[in-house]
């Protein structure tokens with residue numbers, strides 16, 4: 020069922036005046052792409068749980084993979100607000116499609132660019148930017164989610180190679196990824212990153228089935244059974260938990276923008292529906308209770324837009340802290356989920372159908388509020404930042 024995408028972006032406080040003409044052009048390009056290539060197929064994609072791989076080269080061509088990576092390595096060399104706007108527009112289409120671009124950009128290209136050797140950058144980044152090669156990021160394990168520092172995956176130095184054993188769970192894109200950036204402990208208990216090619220002997224990546232959320236994104240495991248990883252696949256630029264957390268900062272920043280996209284789509288749908296749907300002889304938009312819902316939604320979206328734009332400015336100036344990024348990720352995903360729930364109610368029974376995007380966004384956001392640090396953990400990060408006392412470890 021092809022659905023006509025009538026999305027019109029809310030800009031209540033004229034935030035567009037703070038964006039450059041390049042930002043506006045990038046946003047329009049991705050918005051047009053979403054309307055043309057994603058909206059018509061996304062309902063069927065999510066109902067069937069079959070990832071639309073034909074979008075990968077198109078996403079690459081549009082610069083959605085590693086937009087902040089220098090041209091020299093195949094990136095579009097864009098600023099952080101541009102990256103955010105790309106994530107916003109993709110997630111307006113679907114959180115699963117945005118997740119694929121986020122993982123490729125922030126969790127695969129980012130660590131290779133920032134922690135990798137010149138040889139690794141040359142070997143992988145160009146192909147990752149076009150989508151010729153896809154990557155995934157293995158941090159979470161069956162027994163270690165919010166506490167990745169407890170990870171059990173290990174590698175030992177065997178002279179000619181590293182021998183890697185362990186497993187990762189809940190890994191976006193792992194079933195079709197060509198490479199995985201894997202975080203494991205060395206013999207000194209220090210966390211390091213390894214680039215593991217998924218066709219290496221001993222690597223398997225079974226898919227996780229029966230998800231009710233992010234059905235437009237493939238999720239799986241990565242199992243390492245005596246995998247011989249070449250020594251020059253080690254990411255030597257940074258070690259310790261700070262190395263994967265640096266990648267998560269970049270991804271969480273993109274999620275903060277992405278969640279605004281999902282929220283805007285829900286609000287826009289509910290606003291239009293409320294003006295068209297008549298009950299008691301009047302549009303439901305004329306009832307105070309429905310206006311309250313819509314007015315609160317646009318207020319929350321506007322606040323999130325400003326928080327996130329300012330975060331982008333700070334990020335461009337290299338001044339954004341991890342705690343500031345946590346606050347924006349937590350606030351915006353929570354805001355988007357509340358708006359999805361309220362919007363669904365505005366549509367009454369129609370809100371549960373795939374004729375409208377709201378229920379799909381709502382289900383997706385249940386993953387987004389958990390991955391890349393849960394809602395609770397981000398709150399505790401803010402608590403730690405303002406008190407100086409950690410309440411979670």
Ligand SMILES: Cc1cc2nc3c(=O)[nH]c(=O)nc-3n(C[C@H](O)[C@H](O)[C@H](O)COP(=O)(O)OP(=O)(O)OC[C@H]3O[C@@H](n4cnc5c(N)ncnc54)[C@H](O)[C@@H]3O)c2cc1C
Nearest residue numbers: 156157158159164165189190191386390391392393395411
């Ligand atoms: C669809 C999807 C895709 C994902 N993709 C990836 C990926 O590509 N790569 C990757 O590495 N991971 C990925 N993840 C994993 C995700 O990052 C983890 O699920 C997340 O970090 C939470 O870990 P957990 O699920 O083990 O929950 P747990 O850590 O077991 O937490 C369970 C609950 O306990 C709470 N909790 C935990 N510790 C504390 C504490 N100290 N104080 C208070 N409350 C606490 C949490 O907030 C949560 O509510 C993905 C997850 C999903 C759902």
